[in-house]
Amino acid sequence: MAPDYALESPFVRHLLSSAEGVVARREKLREFVQMVFAHQPAARRRYRKGFFTDGRTLMWEYPRAKPDGEQMDFVEVMEIRDGLIHRYRVYWGWFGLKLLQEGGHHAK
Numbered sequence: 001m002a003p004d005y006a007l008e009s010p011f012v013r014h015l016l017s018s019a020e021g022v023v024a025r026r027e028k029l030r031e032f033v034q035m036v037f038a039h040q041p042a043a044r045r046r047y048r049k050g051f052f053t054d055g056r057t058l059m060w061e062y063p064r065a066k067p068d069g070e071q072m073d074f075v076e077v078m079e080i081r082d083g084l085i086h087r088y089r090v091y092w093g094w095f096g097l098k099l100l101q102e103g104g105h106h107a108k
Contacts, residue, residue, distance in 0.1 A: 001026040002084040009090035014100055015039065041099060045071035056080055064095045072096035 005026040013021040015035050023032045047067070051060035057079055064073035073093030078085050092100070 001029060002081070002086045005029065005085060005088070007032070007088045007090070010092050010097065010100060011036065011090070041072070043070065043072050043095075043099060047071055064093055070095060072099060 003026055005024075007023040007029065008021055010021055012018065012023050012032070015032070016023075023029055045066065046062065048060050048062050051058060053059070057077065059075065059077045062071060062074045062076075064070055073095045075091040075093075077087075077089045077091070079087040
């Protein structure tokens with residue numbers, strides 16, 4: 001992660017009760033990631049088929065429909081410069097956002 005790293009996600013707003021959905025600077029990332037893993041619902045899986053890249057941007061999808069059922073749906077995008085991640089965006093699909101709105105993300 002680059003020193004000026006930034007993560008953008010609706011989950012940032014949810015967990016941090018902040019107006020923004022951004023975790024800025026890599027120093028703050030460790031604390032946020034610990035919170036994320038403490039709030040994983042059963043529907044959070046990691047099935048995906050592949051990724052796309054042009055050498056500067058890396059993207060992949062966790063589709064809602066997977067071979068054995070449903071999972072939270074996301075698209076993740078990383079911008080990479082000088083071998084470091086500078087920006088990381090997580091776009092939520094309707095199924096994952098519905099779980100967030102209904103309180104499906106709670107501490108284990």
